[in-house]
Amino acid sequence: MEFQVKCDLCSSKQSSVLFNFPEYRVLSCGSCGLVFTDSSVYSRDLEIYSGDYYKKKYPKRYDSYTADYRKLENDSIINNYTNLLEQLEKFSAKGKMLDVGCATGVFLDLARERGWEVQGIDVSKYAVHYARKNFGLKASVATIENLKAPDSYFDVITLHEVIEHVPSMKSVLKGARKKLKKNGLLLLTTIDSSSLISQLSGMLYHSTLGKINSPAQKCFQLQHTFHPTPEIMRLYFKEAGFKEEWFNRSEIPVDKLQEGPLMTLVIGAIYLLQKLTGKTFLFEFIARKV
Template sequence: MNNEPVRCALCGGVDFREVVPGGRGARVLRCGGCGLVRTIFPTGKAPSAGHYDKDYYAPWLGEQSAAREKIWNRRLKSIERFVPAGRIFDVGCGDGMFLEVAAKAGWETEGSDISEWAAQYARENRRLRVRAGELQNMDLPSDYYDAVTMWHVLEHVASPLVLLEKVRGMLKTGGLAVAAVPNASAIIYRAVYRIFKFRSSLSVVDREPHIHHFDPSTLRMIFDKAGFRVTEIIPDAGYAGALRKTLDAFPVALAAVSGINISTAIEIRAIKK
């Protein structure tokens, strides 16, 4: 049995307080040092890549396809405010639609996903360069990419700081890193989870439970520690469903006027120092 204490993935601390019961023997803990919240699974591991199969992606490729394409176009335009079309790498690219949108806009694209099914779909159906596996284990060029994106990836990663350090090495100096994650501090985020999934946003009773739960403060801290200069943290309006888009409209407007971020998800943009 491994008797090593659980350490925070951000500050390395070992002082934790239980936030809520996670269900199925899991624990949801908040670090007393930096405030990062994480889930400890009874098996020691989160669900594997096998969860992300053809059935998982069926809604993406079916009824959500048109809405997702609009989301990807909007996200790409926001990136191009900071970086002109160049080399872009999408971590956790799924079926590859974002990379396809970027390629049509003149970007040189690459991506990765832990799902072999998704990577194969992106290669065969979208003719993209996509690798299957963990980014940390891939041999990729250094100081090469103009932008690296991570759309709702960091919350699923056991060692997010290690991933961000890898991303920093891939980027050119001045290159842009972009990530979106659920906003763990948002009341609306918790309400949306209860509306749609009938359980707490911190529950592990889900087909893709989150390992880490970021708020704007801890998200900024982990990017700072990885060697980035954070330029902004804004609401991420990335939902495909009509009701979810409506729920996100108010937080986006509030943030624009007041700077207060109560959105269900947040997006960070940061420059490699």
């Protein structure tokens, strides 16, 4: 069945249902292939991003997002943040950095320690308050589209697992380009809906006529407006005026998965296959403003 829902990327109104879950449906654009959640069937409440949201949604990851992160030894999330900063510094001198969707501010705190001049924005009042109070960061409740900052101001803008949550990826990328200096950099990490685990969950859903839908719902979540792929992001970069500089694949660390022991073991095995096939659950880009 086709639906008249406008695609954020190519503006086509020809889309079909990929998944029809009890609370929401996921559509696929018939023109460019963008996969997205049909936002017309539910309302998005920004107040869900409260303190309880972070604790309940990511109990195994929560300490990595608080001031207690400094007490953690060899934490996989902190190590990933550090690796991303090291990679970023291969392409840019340390200057003004804006983290869009800064959450509680851990990434910005790490960047500041390395010599960056940092600033963060988030739609969560709780997260912004935490970042200010616990890290003394310059943070505000805002989006990139309504941020009160001069154009061509930042050397780097970062988005960590944020782009999939926004109302319009096109609008966010164009807003980021506007705020970046000439030749400024964008660091973006997000999910890959073409990952092996996403493909397997989709096959299970369709082969059972939707009766087994839990795995697919975990891969194509309600709070994700978009379910991108590297190929789709490259189309967005071209549309918004960015040139790819670096690409990498990664995973949500196994020790941070919100699953029981058996399912964690199963997913760990799938992770090994994903690494071999190059179809991991996350990917990372550094792109330059052109």
